[in-house]
Structure formats: structure tokens, C-alpha cells
Amino acid sequence: MSSNILLRLRNVEKVFGDTVALAPTSLEIAAGSFVAIVGPSGCGKSTLFNVIAGLLQPEQGEVELDGRLINGATGHVGYMLQKDLLVPWRTVEDNITMAARLTRRVTNDDRLEARRVAHQYGLGEFLRHYPSALSGGMRQRVAFMRTLVTHQPLLLLDEPFGALDAQTRLEMQQWLLQVWRETGRTVLFITHDVDESIFLSDRILVMSPRPGRVVADISNPLGRPRTFDSLTDPHFVEVKSQIMRLLHGGDQ
Amino acid sequence: MKRRVLRNVGVPLLSIVLLLTIWQLIVVVFHIAPYIAPRPWGAIRAVTTDWSTLWPLVLGTIRETVYGFFVGALLGLSLGVIMAKVKVLQRLVYPVLVLSQAVPIIALAAPLVLILGFSVTPKVVIVAWIVFFPVTVNVLDGLSHVDQDLVNLAKVYGASRWRTFLQIEIPATTTPLFSGLKIGATYAVTGAIIGELAASSGSSLALYQEHANSNLNTAAVYGTTMVMTVIGISWFLLVVGAEVLATPWQRRSVARRQRWRRTPDDRTNVLNPK
Numbered sequence: 001m002s003s004n005i006l007l008r009l010r011n012v013e014k015v016f017g018d019t020v021a022l023a024p025t026s027l028e029i030a031a032g033s034f035v036a037i038v039g040p041s042g043c044g045k046s047t048l049f050n051v052i053a054g055l056l057q058p059e060q061g062e063v064e065l066d067g068r069l070i071n072g073a074t075g076h077v078g079y080m081l082q083k084d085l086l087v088p089w090r091t092v093e094d095n096i097t098m099a100a101r102l103t104r105r106v107t108n109d110d111r112l113e114a115r116r117v118a119h120q121y122g123l124g125e126f127l128r129h130y131p132s133a134l135s136g137g138m139r140q141r142v143a144f145m146r147t148l149v150t151h152q153p154l155l156l157l158d159e160p161f162g163a164l165d166a167q168t169r170l171e172m173q174q175w176l177l178q179v180w181r182e183t184g185r186t187v188l189f190i191t192h193d194v195d196e197s198i199f200l201s202d203r204i205l206v207m208s209p210r211p212g213r214v215v216a217d218i219s220n221p222l223g224r225p226r227t228f229d230s231l232t233d234p235h236f237v238e239v240k241s242q243i244m245r246l247l248h249g250g251d252q
Numbered sequence: 253m254k255r256r257v258l259r260n261v262g263v264p265l266l267s268i269v270l271l272l273t274i275w276q277l278i279v280v281v282f283h284i285a286p287y288i289a290p291r292p293w294g295a296i297r298a299v300t301t302d303w304s305t306l307w308p309l310v311l312g313t314i315r316e317t318v319y320g321f322f323v324g325a326l327l328g329l330s331l332g333v334i335m336a337k338v339k340v341l342q343r344l345v346y347p348v349l350v351l352s353q354a355v356p357i358i359a360l361a362a363p364l365v366l367i368l369g370f371s372v373t374p375k376v377v378i379v380a381w382i383v384f385f386p387v388t389v390n391v392l393d394g395l396s397h398v399d400q401d402l403v404n405l406a407k408v409y410g411a412s413r414w415r416t417f418l419q420i421e422i423p424a425t426t427t428p429l430f431s432g433l434k435i436g437a438t439y440a441v442t443g444a445i446i447g448e449l450a451a452s453s454g455s456s457l458a459l460y461q462e463h464a465n466s467n468l469n470t471a472a473v474y475g476t477t478m479v480m481t482v483i484g485i486s487w488f489l490l491v492v493g494a495e496v497l498a499t500p501w502q503r504r505s506v507a508r509r510q511r512w513r514r515t516p517d518d519r520t521n522v523l524n525p526k
């Protein structure tokens with residue numbers, strides 16, 4: 001099982017005043033893998049993402065993407081939050097091509113790709129709609145397509161389905177796995193939902209606060225493809241109780 | 253569609269008719285003398301019979317209003333943007349702007365005419381003086397409330413500050429910008445009339461009214477006021493119309509047209525490649 005490393009963190013630390021948001025952390029993320037990150041609120045998950053995305057300059061350490069040092073440099077990853085951040089004044093198609101519009105001229109190829117992705121993943125009928133006409137799940141899908149067409153190999157998804165109802169969230173998880181399988185991206189996925197982290201990932205990083213750090217790196221034994229049966233798989237139950245113990249202390 | 257037109261045009265018209273009716277009733281019921289307050293119809297007739305004299309004056313007032321509005325809008329937008337972007341300037345300039353609005357505009361009109369003469373310029377300056385402020389305040393407010401997560405997202409994509417400004421910050425400020433413009437539009441005519449009054453020579457709508465007043469031609473005084481009001485309302489409605497055109501996403505769920513031009517039929521092409 002030799003896979004090449006897409007993202008490598010070496011002793012990356014981020015401090016806000018007196019708060020050590022992220023204690024020196026080292027990580028290696030294999031290309032094409034799906035890695036989930038769980039941890040209590042305020043343990044530095046988003047901070048970790050913002051450092052990787054280049055929005056925050058780490059106090060020390062190195063962030064390496066594909067062998068290149070990208071400390072504090074933007075424009076290297078795809079990034080998506082719980083808020084869909086679609087702009088209301090643009091149609092679905094124009095929202096999908098937003099990254100292009102923000103960095104250069106939008107070409108016909110960009111538009112064609114946006115339409116192709118939308119058709120392929122079930123939003124072809126809505127290309128000319130404004131975001132206000134879409135449901136929460138559809139909006140998150142558009143936001144994800146916008147992330148996808150940036151062609152960044154690494155996607156940082158910060159609780160992307162956190163605001164959706166349980167039903168829609170399940171659908172979106174299936175959908176995301178399909179897109180991930182078909183596009184071969186590397187995904188880092190923050191979630192508060194332990195089930196979600198196990199259902200989606202190859203590997204789960206468990207974080208703890210004060211100082212924010214990775215306390216466990218669990219390789220997910222659950223096989224693929226994932227179906228609803230996966231949720232009752234003995235492996236699933238076992239990993240879940242392991243994570244729950246890490247998050248909520250040993251005795252329960 | 254028909255119902256919407258009825259609601260958006262019919263109801264406001266009805267309220268105007270109602271207002272004129274109340275006016276008529278008051279004048280009739282209380283036996284108010286025509287030289288104190290004419291009946292609405294008399295006021296309208298006073299204006300229409302003298303329309304050939306009035307029309308060039310109306311055009312003059314419209315010109316002052318529109319020029320001043322555009323100067324003020326542009327100035328207001330620029331000031332708002334500059335103050336939002338350069339925090340030091342904001343602290344420096346904002347108090348001066350507030351001060352500029354605290355000065356009674358009427359007290360300012362006379363010296364302005366002295367400095368700038370009897371041309372259209374002092375009126376334009378006064379209108380712009382009134383219009384820029386609500387625009388600046390709203391634009392500044394809008395720009396400082398742009399979702400920072402959205403700005404960060406643009407940053408992650410590698411967007412320059414300029415592109416972020418053009419593609420995110422400016423469009424996100426459209427609604428507050430138009431709020432400022434609409435407030436400005438309602439006051440613009442008042443500014444033009446104050447300017448005309450201050451320039452006590454030459455011919456203008458305001459001086460025409462003054463003349464009518466000194467001749468005890470009350471119907472013409474009221475009629476002229478109505479004309480001024482109509483100019484103000486029309487300009488306001490034009491600005492509202494511009495807003496409607498500029499913000500289609502606030503009324504429709506589907507864009508009227510998309511940029512399908514210059515592209516082949518994508519659906520068959522892309523879904524079934526080769």
C-alpha cells in the first residue's frame with residue numbers, strides 16, 4: 001500500500017494571543033484519500049483548514065502540497081463551509097464558475113464544464129435559477145460543484161452538511177461519495193457527526209482542545225462501497241465507540 | 253401579471269386621487285377663499301394655461317436635478333468606497349461629511365451663488381451636496397457588512413483584492429447603494445429649487461412661483477408646487493426602475509437569459525462525448 005502523499009504538515013502551530021488554537025501538528029494525507037476530522041467545538045479544526053488554505057499564516061511549521069511549500073499562500077486548495085456562500089446575484093451556472101471569474105476571464109470551456117457538472121450531478125435543470133430558488137441541499141450541491149471546478153486536487157470541506165436536515169444530509173453523503181469516487185480528489189472533511197465521519201472516510205483524525213491537537217489517527221476498517229447497511233456493520237459500531245470514548249472520556 | 257400592475261400602479265394612483273379629493277373637500281367645506289387655497293383643478297389649470305412659459309423652466313429644473321443627482325451619486329459612491337477601504341480616511345473624513353449635512357442648506361445657497369454665479373453650477377452643487385450623503389452612508393455601511401467568509405473564500409480561490417472588490421463587494425452593496433440613491437432622489441428637487449431661489453435673478457421654476465405669489469396668483473403657486481412634486485416623484489420612480497433592472501435576482505427565480513452564446517449545444521456534446 002504505497003500511496004503518494006498529497007498534503008504534508010510538519011509541526012504546524014497556530015496561536016491567537018493566549019490561545020493555542022493548533023499545537024504543533026504533523027500530518028500526512030495520501031492522494032485520493034477521504035480523511036474525516038472530528039473533535040469538540042473550538043478544538044482548532046477550522047483553524048487547521050484556514051492554515052492549509054493559506055488564510056492564516058502559521059506561527060511555525062511547514063505546509064506542503066504536492067512537495068511545494070504553501071505556507072500562507074492561497075489559490076492552492078478547494079474550500080467549502082457550512083454556509084454555502086453562493087452569491088444571490090448570480091445564477092447557478094455563474095456561481096459554479098465563480099472561482100474562474102475571481103481569478104481570470106470566464107471562458108466558454110468554464111461554462112461548458114459548469115453545465116456538464118450540473119447535468120451530471122442532478123442540477124442541470126437549475127442552471128439559470130438564482131440561488132434563492134433552491135433548497136438548502138441543492139445550494140450545498142452547487143457550492144460543492146463550485147469547489148469541484150477549481151480543479152484543485154485537495155478539497156477542504158468544513159462541516160459542509162452541518163446545516164442540513166438528517167434526511168437531506170444522508171442523500172448528500174451518498175452524493176458526495178459518488179462524486180469523490182468519480183473525480184478522484186483528496187478530501188479533508190470536518191464534521192461534528194461521528195456517524196458521518198465513519199460513513200464517508202478512509203481515515204478519521206480525532207482532535208481535542210486546549211491546546212488543539214490530533215489525539216488519534218484511526219484507519220477506517222469499514223469496506224466500500226458504503227450503503228445504509230454500513231451503518232450497522234460491526235466495524236462501524238466498533239469504530240464509533242472508539243471515537244465516542246476519545247471524545248467524551250473513557251468510562252461511558 | 254395584470255393584478256401586479258393593478259397593485260403597483262393602480263393603488264398609488266388611487267391614493268393621489270384620494271389626496272386631491274380631500275383637498276377639494278376641505279376647500280369647499282370650509283369656504284376657503286381662492287387666493288388662500290385654490291381648488292386642485294384650479295391649480296392644475298393655472299399651470300396648463302401657462303405651459304409654454306413653464307415648460308422651459310421645468311426643463312431647467314429637471315436638468316439641475318439630474319446633473320446634481322449624478323454628480324452627488326458618483327461622489328457619494330466614491331467617498332463610501334474610499335472610506336470603507338482606507339480606515340484612516342474614514343475617521344478623518346466622516347465627521348466632515350456629517351458637518352456638511354448639519355449646515356442648513358439654505359444658508360449655504362446664497363454664498364454658493366455668489367461664488368459660482370447664476371449659471372446651472374451652484375444648483376448642481378447644492379443638489380449634489382444633498383444627494384451624496386445618504387449614498388455615502390449606505391455604501392459605507394454595505395461595504396463594511398459584506399460577508400467576510402465570502403471574501404475569504406475569494407481569497408482561497410486566489411482572487412486579487414481588485415477582483416474581489418468588483419465581483420463580490422460591489423454587487424453585495426447594490427441594495428444599500430440603491431437605498432441611498434432613492435433617499436437622494438427624493439431630496440434632489442428640493443435642492444434644485446433652493447438653488448433657484450438663492451439665485452434671485454434669471455428665470456426658473458422657483459422664481460416663477462415667487463412671481464405668482466407676489467401677484468396673489470395662488471392657483472399658480474399651488475400649481476407650480478405640484479409640478480415640482482411631479483418632477484421629484486418621476487425622478488424617484490426612474491431610480492426605482494433602475495434598481496429593478498439592476499437587481500433581477502430579487503424578483504425572479506430564473507434568469508431571463510443566460511450566456512448560451514458562442515457555445516455549441518452542450519448537453520448532447522458533453523454528456524455523450526465522442
Ligand SMILES: Nc1ncnc2c1ncn2[C@@H]1O[C@H](COP(=O)(O)OP(=O)(O)OP(=O)(O)O)[C@@H](O)[C@H]1O
Nearest residue numbers: 016019021039040041042043044045046047048212
Ligand atoms: N481569528 C481568531 N482570533 C482569535 N481566536 C480565534 C480566531 N479563530 C479561532 N480562534 C480560537 O481558536 C480556537 C479554535 O477555533 P476553531 O474555529 O478552529 O475551532 P473549531 O474546531 O473549528 O470549532 P467549531 O467546531 O465550533 O467550528 C478557538 O478557541 C477560537 O476561539
Ligand SMILES: [Mg+2]
Nearest residue numbers: 045046047158
Ligand atoms: Mg469550525
